[in-house]
Amino acid sequence: MEKINLPETAPSAPAQQSRIRLRDIALSHLKISLSSFGGGLSAWVQMEIVEKRKWLSDEEFLNAFALCRILPGPNAVNLAVYTGSRLRGGAGVLAALAGLTVAPFFVVLLLGIAYFKFQNITVVQSALGGMAAVAVGMTLGMGVKMSLRYPFSWWSIAIMAASFLTIGVFRWPLLYVGAVLIPLSVGLAWRSAAKPPGRDGAAGGAEEKEKPPQH
């Protein structure tokens, strides 16, 4: 009697797999929001959404990250909107936003009120201050980890370096840098994709013949 039920599970399995539960979206964002001491939320998003849940690929995460940096508004919140929207549409957005913002809203409010009342939360402040260094390490570590997996070619290394130097070191406005760098990078990606062999132009020595970008 028990064995007759076996074939029935097969057809429904893919449908179940493609439908990610709203509760899981909310819970994973709650976890992100309560882990991210000292900022660096995107590193926690990458760990939870890409590494652990495998809801987004490396490349899609990077794209969403860039998109959310360019769009106005808080980046981490925009990223949750993208993820929710990608996974479950409007309902997914609400689940992700609820998970990301409600609990920290109360944490920040309680800490803030304690400060306004007593003007002294030195212990909490110095603990949180120490954690900020780890948040820096998390963001950089995520960059290192993704770079190790990324199929670099000469032009993508140059674009990455230019993006880091202009935004990070020189502090030029993202809008202007993006307006130059993104079309340039897309053009180069378009050219290397148009070449017949080796779809993504990964480590191919034969594809390194393009002209260097003219600045």
Added chain:
Amino acid sequence: MANSLLSLFLFFASLSLMAVGGGNTIIPEIHRQAVLVRHWMTDAEFAAAFAIARAAPGPGSLLVALVGWKALGFAGAVTATLAMYAPACILTFFVSRIWLRFRDNRWVIALEKGLAPVAMGLLFASGWVLAEGAAHGWVSYLFILVTIWVVAKTRINPLVIMALAGVAGILGLL
């Protein structure tokens, strides 16, 4: 009360779409309005609120919750937070729908391939900028290096390092 909640809402909602490049770009304007123009809080309180929202878990943009609290209590905190997030979230939602709809288009595929290296540079830039406010002395550099190794090369939960850094912070080591 309702009237001032509305003006609070309109203030933060108008700032939401001006936060091009992230929440930090509108901090000076929030400071100007909250401290200098509307006198919701003192300079020192604003600085503390900024530090708390930044260091506490969750989005640093929750600074606006504390500004709203000082202006109009709990209702103010909720209103400021909703106003800060709603316009940007709605915009991002519609852009993401369009983006996802044309995912198989040849140009969008090229756009995605081209965006990835820019995004990776932005990641390193974020870390670089964050380091300016967070790294003082060799202990914090050590923590940064150990965390990079833990994240990039191991499966250790970074919360372990986070706890150690919290203890080191309390002991005044960094």
